[in-house]
Amino acid sequence: MADTVPGPRSRWAVLAAFAVVGAVTQLLWLTYAPVTTVAAHHYGVSEAAIGWLANVFPLWYVVLAIPTGLALDRWLRPTLALGAILTALGACVRLAGDDFGTALAGQTLVALAQPLVVTATSAVPARYLRPEDRPKGIAAASASTFAGMIAAFLLGTVVSLHTALVVGAVAAVLAAGVLLVALRARPGFLPELAPAGLRDFRDAWRNPVVRRMCLLVPIPFGTFTALTTWGQPLLEPAGVSADQAGLLLLLNVTAGVVGCAVVPVWAAARSRQRQAVLAGVLVTVVGCLLLGFAPGLGTGLVSFVVIGVLLLPALPIVLEISERASGPAAGIAAGLVWLAGQLGALVVTGVAGTLVHAPLGAFLLLAAITLLALPALPRPDALASRTSTSRPASSATSSP
Structure with a gap:
């Protein structure tokens, strides 16, 4: 039931339930990543085929990002509910058979659901x-997605593939049930203006702050994805084993969770978002140069941890700035930002992959690409005090 008194309180229970479902989507996305070779033998397919069990996610996100943003602005609760249900259904489908086709069908359902959930990180x-x-x-919801990645890495190293699939299904069903119950609470805040569909999309894209964030986010998102994708083969010539590289990646994402939970909140409280993103960019450039000229386990440990702490918070910072600037089109703005990030991940990872057998060239390329973020850093006018972009739901005649 909607609040009937001025100044409705924050509903953290809804945010927590949403964050859990977001974490589960990442857990399901990366289920097969830590056990690619094992899964390939199990299903009798190539390792490249197993890669498609993860690659379907960014591909579908690119297709669905904008429609999802429109849907979230108009029908937030039904869209989230559909995303949670599809996530649980996809996780269960993966257990319906013991073949690659069934696994791909389940992953595709989860890939269709992921935009419906993750795009709502600011909405x-x-x-x-x-x-x-x-x-x-926003920081907590963003951190939860990286926590889901950590869970996937850990699960893949300690249990069998079948057990991982069972755990994923149970987690998805329970998380969906909790979110469906939480969504019975109506939103406490509604936009000042009702969402207007495609017109809001045009307004969001014409918004200079949102457009600038769409130019910024592909670079840190792309660099991080490239480092996690190619970190192991790029460090292998320096004597870093696969197990050691896996530990570095796990620490990288763990540090990212801590950074996403702390840095954006600190930066927003002090209006230091620009400085926080700048620090992440510069540290990443230095880290890539260090990995290129002095690769090894020690330099990898320092670089990956510091990059995780300072670079990954750029995403929730960008989402918070976009949400503040977009008013009633927060879902569309988030869709645009996530779309830009996914495209950046595909492009930067693909380009860096062409140099996987030339580690120095790959790390130098990633350092150069990361520097391209500097012209797109948030301007001071984008960080002005938050204006009123929403009103209590009690003053509205309807609630999405």
């Missing part, structure tokens, strides 16, 4: 949290 805080709480909510 849910915008509707359920007070303005002063939204940076914390």
